[in-house]
Amino acid sequence: MSSSHKKGRGNTRQLPVSQQTRNVTPQPLQPDRVAAPIAIDEGIKVFLSYARADDAAFNMVRPFKELLSHLVYAKVGRQVRAFVDQDDIQWGDIWKERLTSEILGATVFIPLLSAAYLDSPNCRMEFNRFYSNARTLGVTELLLPVLVLKAPVVFHDDSPDQIVRVSAERQWENIEEAVLSDRGSSEWKRTMARLADRFVQSYQAAESRLATLSPDQLGGAMTDSETADEDEEDDESLGLFEIMELMNAGFATMTTAAEAMAPAIEALGNGARSVGALPPTASAKEIQLWSMRAAHAFGGPAKEVESAGQQMFTATAELDSAMQRLRYIVGSAPESTGLSKAYTDMVAPLSDLTEVRDQLIGLLDSMRPAELFSVPLRKSLVPARRGLTRVTDSIQLIQAWAA
Numbered sequence: 375m376s377s378s379h380k381k382g383r384g385n386t387r388q389l390p391v392s393q394q395t396r397n398v399t400p401q402p403l404q405p406d407r408v409a410a411p412i413a414i415d416e417g418i419k420v421f422l423s424y425a426r427a428d429d430a431a432f433n434m435v436r437p438f439k440e441l442l443s444h445l446v447y448a449k450v451g452r453q454v455r456a457f458v459d460q461d462d463i464q465w466g467d468i469w470k471e472r473l474t475s476e477i478l479g480a481t482v483f484i485p486l487l488s489a490a491y492l493d494s495p496n497c498r499m500e501f502n503r504f505y506s507n508a509r510t511l512g513v514t515e516l517l518l519p520v521l522v523l524k525a526p527v528v529f530h531d532d533s534p535d536q537i538v539r540v541s542a543e544r545q546w547e548n549i550e551e552a553v554l555s556d557r558g559s560s561e562w563k564r565t566m567a568r569l570a571d572r573f574v575q576s577y578q579a580a581e582s583r584l585a586t587l588s589p590d591q592l593g594g595a596m597t598d599s600e601t602a603d604e605d606e607e608d609d610e611s612l613g614l615f616e617i618m619e620l621m622n623a624g625f626a627t628m629t630t631a632a633e634a635m636a637p638a639i640e641a642l643g644n645g646a647r648s649v650g651a652l653p654p655t656a657s658a659k660e661i662q663l664w665s666m667r668a669a670h671a672f673g674g675p676a677k678e679v680e681s682a683g684q685q686m687f688t689a690t691a692e693l694d695s696a697m698q699r700l701r702y703i704v705g706s707a708p709e710s711t712g713l714s715k716a717y718t719d720m721v722a723p724l725s726d727l728t729e730v731r732d733q734l735i736g737l738l739d740s741m742r743p744a745e746l747f748s749v750p751l752r753k754s755l756v757p758a759r760r761g762l763t764r765v766t767d768s769i770q771l772i773q774a775w776a777a
Contacts, residue, residue, distance in 0.1 A: 418452055418454050422439060425493075425494050427490040428522055434553055437557045442456070481516065506774075519547070523553065621696060624690070632686060635686070635761075642675045679757065684761065
């Protein structure tokens with residue numbers, strides 16, 4: 375969805391975390407606090423993340439939610455509580471806060487992927503926030519990507535887009551034939567039954583995984599490359615000293631990338647001015663030459679924007695796990711230690727990045743006419759679009775630290 379769309383979807387947190395009681399209901403993943411078993415089965419919380427343009431074109435989200443919920447219940451006897459913004463955000467809700475709450479409270483995250491999804495800042499925020507938390511806990515199987523339409527040009531293993539690469543690693547389910555069929559067709563039902571089977575397998579695998587984690591590991595100490603060993607006595611969870619070292623290095627890298635981004639963006643503007651405006655009465659040949667000169671002028675700065683944006687996102691994503699661990703430590707410490715106030719003071723400046731993010735989104739929107747003008751211009755500006763998108767993704771993760 376575009377930034378103007380008020381979406382709601384929910385992402386990671388808790389799951390069943392009981393090593394003594396295997397019948398405890400899985401709860402949403404919460405790396406920032408210890409999971410607590412409850413006696414009442416509240417169902418498996420699912421967050422459907424989608425672009426509204428796709429739902430408007432295919433009318434698929436509500437039927438998807440209803441049939442998947444029924445099939446999972448039929449197969450394992452568990453209720454599914456799927457969050458869909460058009461159903462669950464009521465008039466008067468503060469939609470951004472509700473969105474964040476649902477993202478962080480979901481157990482399973484299902485993104486309905488498309489080109490429109492990748493272009494939506496809100497969809498990207500939902501995906502990145504859930505994946506970051508799931509990766510921290512080592513339960514990335516709770517991310518179940520679904521490809522709405524076959525789009526090999528956009529969705530492939532070597533895509534420069536991090537969301538596409540992560541989804542490819544998770545082996546997305548392609549539902550094009552079902553989407554293009556009637557909602558009551560056998561193709562639709564068979565496809566949803568296949569998704570329900572994968573849903574159950576992934577959820578049960580994550581349930582088993584989380585049942586092995588200690589409370590401290592649930593506080594954000596685990597990553598998807600680590601393994602839990604119940605017999606291991608040494609606690610390798612990051613402490614304050616290690617976290618501060620990671621933070622110093624991460625913030626230094628992020629600052630360097632941000633400092634490189636500003637002149638690169640300025641160079642894009644200078645490139646446009648150096649080419650000048652296209653005469654209104656230009657011939658086809660003059661238009662072609664102007665387009666090629668503009669593409670050449672944009673080429674170098676666009677690659678610099680991409681490099682700086684990728685550097686910033688990589689540093690932010692690596693720092694995110696340490697920040698979640700720090701939130702857990704702060705939340706567990708007595709108020710008398712002063713850690714809570716120190717943390718709040720540290721992250722407070724990071725919460726005021728909305729204006730910067732909106733400016734970058736505006737810049738991306740302003741690039742579209744040039745990208746549509748000619749093939750050379752579009753190709754020359756693609757790296758800049760990727761770099762700016764990386765920065766907006768980074769800002770969304772950073773803002774979560776101060777939430």
